[in-house]
Amino acid sequence: MATSPTDVGVERDPVEILADGAGRGVRLRMVSRERTINHHPFFYIPAYDDAMRWLFFAAQRSDGPQALGEIRAERRILQLTRRSDLNDWSLHPSHDGRYLYYTAGADACRVNLDTLREEVLVNFGDSPMLAPGMVQDAMGTTSLSHDDRWWVVPVRQQDSSRLYVINTSTGECNCVVEGERIFHPEFHPQDSSLIRYSGPYHNRIWVVDRDGAGNRPVYRRSVARKEWTVHEVWIPHTREMLVVDWRRGLFRLDVDTGLRTDLTPFNAWHPMVDRAGARAIADTRNPDRGLHLVDLSTGDVELVCPSKASSRGDHWDRGYCPYDDGPVQVEAPQHTHPHPSFSPDGRFVVFTTDVAGWPAVLEVELER
Numbered sequence: 001m002a003t004s005p006t007d008v009g010v011e012r013d014p015v016e017i018l019a020d021g022a023g024r025g026v027r028l029r030m031v032s033r034e035r036t037i038n039h040h041p042f043f044y045i046p047a048y049d050d051a052m053r054w055l056f057f058a059a060q061r062s063d064g065p066q067a068l069g070e071i072r073a074e075r076r077i078l079q080l081t082r083r084s085d086l087n088d089w090s091l092h093p094s095h096d097g098r099y100l101y102y103t104a105g106a107d108a109c110r111v112n113l114d115t116l117r118e119e120v121l122v123n124f125g126d127s128p129m130l131a132p133g134m135v136q137d138a139m140g141t142t143s144l145s146h147d148d149r150w151w152v153v154p155v156r157q158q159d160s161s162r163l164y165v166i167n168t169s170t171g172e173c174n175c176v177v178e179g180e181r182i183f184h185p186e187f188h189p190q191d192s193s194l195i196r197y198s199g200p201y202h203n204r205i206w207v208v209d210r211d212g213a214g215n216r217p218v219y220r221r222s223v224a225r226k227e228w229t230v231h232e233v234w235i236p237h238t239r240e241m242l243v244v245d246w247r248r249g250l251f252r253l254d255v256d257t258g259l260r261t262d263l264t265p266f267n268a269w270h271p272m273v274d275r276a277g278a279r280a281i282a283d284t285r286n287p288d289r290g291l292h293l294v295d296l297s298t299g300d301v302e303l304v305c306p307s308k309a310s311s312r313g314d315h316w317d318r319g320y321c322p323y324d325d326g327p328v329q330v331e332a333p334q335h336t337h338p339h340p341s342f343s344p345d346g347r348f349v350v351f352t353t354d355v356a357g358w359p360a361v362l363e364v365e366l367e368r
Contacts, residue, residue: 012356021290022305025367031070031350032077032361036060039352040361041091042141043270043339044186044233047350049097052343054113055350056080056100057361058088067091067100069113080111081118087130089139089334094148094168101151101168103129103140108153108166108173121151121166122173128156134332135313136198137161137183144168145192150210152176152185152195163197165210176212189236189275196234196241196255201323205232205243207255218255219243226320231270235296236277242296244268247286247319250294264299266292269316270339274346281349283338285311286319291340291351291364305364307338308355335359 015028022028032038037060040047048055055070065088067081085105092101099110106129108122131137142153151166161182166173181200188194193210199217208215218241221227228246232253235242241253242263249265268282271294280294281304290306313332315322322328336359340351349364 014353014356014360014362017355018306018308018353018362022364023303023367026305027365028305029363029365030360031055031363032057032059032068034059035358037065037335037359038361039088039335039359040339040341040350042089042139042184042334043231043272043341044184045092045141045143045341046095046344047093047341048343049093050095050344051097052345053097054093055363056091056093058086058091067102067111069100078116080113080116083109083118087140090142090153092142092144092151094144095146096148098148101142101144103142103153105129108142108151108164110168121168121171122153122164124155131156131161131181133330134334135330137181139183139334141184143186143195145187145210146189147192150187150192152187152197152210154182154185154197163195163208165195174212176210177206177208177215186234188234196232198232201228201321204229205241205253218258219253219260220258221321223324226324228321233271233273235273236275238277242271242273242280244271246316246321250280250282250299252296263296264294264301266294266299266301268292268294269311270337272341274342275344276346279346281340281342283307283309283311283340283351285316291338291349293366304349304366307340307351307353309338309353310336311338312336 040057058065064084070077083104087103090103101110106124107120111118130140153164155162162175163177163182185197196207205219230244232241232243250263252261269285271280271282273280291304293302338351
């Protein structure tokens, strides 16, 4: 049964804190109201269904993190899950607005948004699903194809990782890749036969066909300069990815030729591309300059608004890949990172900020 969370009075409204530094024509709205840990899905995962009836996020409750959804037209929030073992970074709404997909414990699940009934599509038995820690394969992000027919889920298998593709109609599940580390998969926005995924830091950017064929790395990092390539995402309507060369800027990567085209030296952190493939929205760190739009044709940047999130994670303070120096202990609670992401129509941006003392989900309406 759905419940509406209690609307708790806010002593310091993050909208008021951030509004003064916002760009021209920008309007901010706070989605989550409870003073607890709230965050939307990871930056390249949609927080909305395609019709934008729903906006989804996770919130910490007494029984652990749970998935919530705002019915945007009514500004009404419903609790969608009641699992003590929810993997809160696994959330992915179906594009048609019928389901919210997620993993919980060893289960790959979805909840029907009309009936709020949970269905377990696959149980992975004794597999731990997530690696220990706070980043990469410890997050358990998943991806749904644009036609909602296929769901890709990474699963830890003792000392290795597997990438499974689930048929959402039949529940048939197949392992398509096994490797040392596999995390952050993403279906191509238009091609449901093509998946990109992340591997070990020294050889991170990979693609594979949905049936397991064509598994290959598509970029070789510069070891000499300790290049740290991270936060790669598909650019819609192309065969390219947008990639962060940490603290050196952004580049476009052609997955067929391996050609790198530098776009801008702007120090973007988590860049997500709109569905037109024309702009990216990115947060920033070292220094924190707020959320910016990046033109993917010119590399020009424009301020949207500050985030003033604490953005914890000391490993980001280095200007090169820290793992080249040996193992790194990472303390980087992901709910302290903004992770901005576009709405399907490109008119809104959702992000998380703990500027008021707890992580809150905000929605920004961009100037038309």
